[in-house]
Amino acid sequence: MKTFRIAVLPGDGIGPEVTREAVGVLDAVASVADLRIETTEFPHGAEHYLKTGETFPQETIQGMRQYDAILLGAIGDPRIEVGKLERAIISGLRFGLDLYINLRPIKLFDAKLCPLKDKGPEHLDLVVVRENTEDLYTDMGGFFKKGTPDEVALQNMILTRKGADRLFRFSFDLARKRPRKKLTMIDKANAVRAFDLWTRAFAEIGHREYPDIERDHAYIDAACMWLVKNPEWFDTVVTSNVFGDIFTDLGAVLQGGMGLAASGNIHPGQVSMFEPIHGSAPKYAGKNVANPLAAILAVQMMLDFLGEERAARAVETAVRGALVEGEIPSANANNGLSTEQMGAIIRRRVKEAWA
Numbered sequence: 001m002k003t004f005r006i007a008v009l010p011g012d013g014i015g016p017e018v019t020r021e022a023v024g025v026l027d028a029v030a031s032v033a034d035l036r037i038e039t040t041e042f043p044h045g046a047e048h049y050l051k052t053g054e055t056f057p058q059e060t061i062q063g064m065r066q067y068d069a070i071l072l073g074a075i076g077d078p079r080i081e082v083g084k085l086e087r088a089i090i091s092g093l094r095f096g097l098d099l100y101i102n103l104r105p106i107k108l109f110d111a112k113l114c115p116l117k118d119k120g121p122e123h124l125d126l127v128v129v130r131e132n133t134e135d136l137y138t139d140m141g142g143f144f145k146k147g148t149p150d151e152v153a154l155q156n157m158i159l160t161r162k163g164a165d166r167l168f169r170f171s172f173d174l175a176r177k178r179p180r181k182k183l184t185m186i187d188k189a190n191a192v193r194a195f196d197l198w199t200r201a202f203a204e205i206g207h208r209e210y211p212d213i214e215r216d217h218a219y220i221d222a223a224c225m226w227l228v229k230n231p232e233w234f235d236t237v238v239t240s241n242v243f244g245d246i247f248t249d250l251g252a253v254l255q256g257g258m259g260l261a262a263s264g265n266i267h268p269g270q271v272s273m274f275e276p277i278h279g280s281a282p283k284y285a286g287k288n289v290a291n292p293l294a295a296i297l298a299v300q301m302m303l304d305f306l307g308e309e310r311a312a313r314a315v316e317t318a319v320r321g322a323l324v325e326g327e328i329p330s331a332n333a334n335n336g337l338s339t340e341q342m343g344a345i346i347r348r349r350v351k352e353a354w355a
């Protein structure tokens with residue numbers, strides 16, 4: 001029997017509620033797929049910080065390397081300084097473990113979930129590769145004369161050739177596995193000169209190493225417009241950290257909502273972290289109404305990453321079936337079912353999908 005050791009960080013707000021259901025689905029699929037899952041829960045987040053003053057120490061981050069994967073719920077609490085825990089825990093894991101790929105499938109399971117007119121599953125099936133360790137998120141910058149009328153705030157945007165090369169190679173490899181064999185790079189090279197580095201790296205790597213992949217390009221402003229108007233134009237997309245952050249939330253709402261969008265923070269071949277893209281949604285916290293499907297699809301991505309493709313497919317089949325057949329009416333919160341009821345539906349369907 002194969003054993004996987006999973007570090008679980010339920011986090012804040014709705015994080016613990018959706019993570020409980022995601023771990024329940026992981027256990028359900030493990031029982032039919034003959035896998036042993038050993039979970040270790042970490043308490044880090046707002047409550048832990050308020051009690052102990054500890055955010056997320058480097059030793060804990062580096063200690064994650066002994067696990068096969070990490071499952072994160074959500075981080076963020078209105079009682080705590082904006083961004084403090086998000087930077088310590090989410091960015092801490094991304095930078096500390098060098099998780100340079102943020103993988104975001106945007107897949108429409110059923111036309112009724114999409115807010116766009118006349119668009120169905122055949123129009124919305126793309127994968128976004130968001131760069132995850134550079135750009136505006138490196139926290140290089142600061143304040144000068146803070147709190148005075150002469151205040152200056154500076155935040156540096158970092159792009160490196162090494163970062164671009166490894167990002168594009170991952171993206172071209174992914175595009176090669178998909179039927180359309182097309183990779184769209186999204187940037188803002190017309191206004192932000194640093195993207196010239198990306199333009200050259202993309203063309204050189206594509207031309208030399210991936211002549212079989214169609215290279216396509218869009219500026220981020222136009223790309224948002226095209227994603228709404230003609231989402232079928234996109235297949236595999238690669239973009240920067242900040243543009244990817246925004247573009248994938250737009251994608252999430254087109255596929256049905258924040259309750260359905262999952263992501264992988266990946267360093268190929270090393271421990272990687274999987275999470276719903278939503279945050280801690282404080283307004284729903286503790287009410288048993290948040291939708292757990294995004295966290296459950298994060299488990300699906302994790303199983304795929306661990307090489308358990310059949311188990312991953314069973315989870316996706318269960319989620320798709322529940323939505324298409326209307327057993328779960330939507331990816332929203334307060335959809336008539338509790339978080340726990342939705343988890344139970346998927347656990348049952350995972351077993352049916354496996355049989």
Ligand SMILES: NC(=O)c1ccc[n+]([C@@H]2O[C@H](COP(=O)([O-])OP(=O)(O)OC[C@H]3O[C@@H](n4cnc5c(N)ncnc54)[C@H](O)[C@@H]3O)[C@@H](O)[C@H]2O)c1
Pocket residue numbers: 014018073074075076077078083086090258259275276277278279280281282283290291292294331332333
């Ligand atoms: N990766 C993360 O942990 C992460 C990501 C984004 C935001 N955050 C943090 O979360 C906190 C709240 O941020 P926010 O309000 O901007 O974003 P959010 O994603 O928490 O919530 C935005 C809205 O999305 C909807 N939503 C989110 N999760 C849902 C779910 N599971 N089911 C149904 N609907 C859902 C709700 O309408 C919610 O009000 C902040 O502290 C923020 O920094 C954390």
